[in-house]
Amino acid sequence: MDQSLIKQYLLASFPQFEARLIETLIDNAFLKEFNEGDLLMNTGQNMRFTMLVVEGLVKLYREGEDGSEFFMYYIHPGGACALSMICSTKQQTSEIKASAVDKTxxxxxxxxxxxxxxxNYKTWYYFVLETYRSRFEELLVVIDHxxxxxxxxxxxxxxxxxxxxxxxxxxxxxHSQIANDLNSSREVISRLLKKMEQQKKVILHRSYIEYLK
Known part of the structure; x- marks a missing residue:
């Protein structure tokens, strides 16, 4: 059952993979499920696997020495974490954290x-290169901001x-989650969100923020 499900996921999320590569992954890889909030990767963890997201959403962030968190990017189905690829290939420990946003x-x-x-597989080689490129570009945007x-x-x-x-x-x-992701304070974020609401860019509800732009 797992093998047929793996094939189904691969064909849906990674259609660029060649048939021989899909068969190799079916024979050697396995599925792991995570609930909302579960950690997929932790700081200092030895990476024994590279994880391809086939369902759900994964959030990557960096944790400071004081326990603060800084949001980096999301990984959607069809994607992978470039840093986990590097760590696993070089047998290094992770310097980031990854958690499931929802059931993943x-x-x-x-x-x-x-x-x-x-x-042995050109489609995997190009997938890894594209993953490195796209994540690097995302991090450049974050650094610029x-x-x-x-x-x-x-x-x-x-x-x-x-x-x-x-x-x-x-x-x-x-407001606290946003402050953590942006490495700011809750008071600053609350003040800026109120300003955005006055500018008709958001509506602040009791349990969520409605984005209007």
Whole structure:
């Protein structure tokens, strides 16, 4: 049953993979399920698998020494974490955290398989390169906003990205969560959200933020 389900997921989320690669993954990888809030990857964890997201949504973030969190990006079905690929290939520990935003299923590919996949399957090789490229570009955008944008601009960009990535205008985010993701304080975020509401960019509800732009 698992093998037929793995094939179904791969064909749906990774249609670019060649048939031989799909068969290799079916024979060697396995599915793992996570509930909302579960950690897929933790700081300091040894990476024994590269995880391909086939269902749900994964949030990646960096944790500071004081326990604060900084949001990096989301991984949707059809994607993978470039940093987990690097850590697993070089047998290094993770320097980031990843958690399931909602019920999520991933295909865990053993690190012992990575060299073989890179050498023998062009579609995997190009997938890894594209994953590195796209994640690097996302991180450049984040760095640009941290370095060159004021907090109000960063907040607007953050909410726009949440709207785009989650595909909803009803953002189930608390002011504290946003403050953690942006490495700010709850008071600053609350003040800026109130200003955005006055500008008709959002509506602040009791349990969620309605994005209007």
């Amino acid at each position: 299923t991933v295909l865990a590919v053993p690190t012992t398989l990575m060299d073989e996949l890179m050498k 941290i370095s060159f944008k004021a907090m109000d601009e960063r907040l607007e960009f953050y909410l726009e990205k949440q709207h785009h990535d989650l595909n909803t205008r009803a953002l189930m985010l608390t």
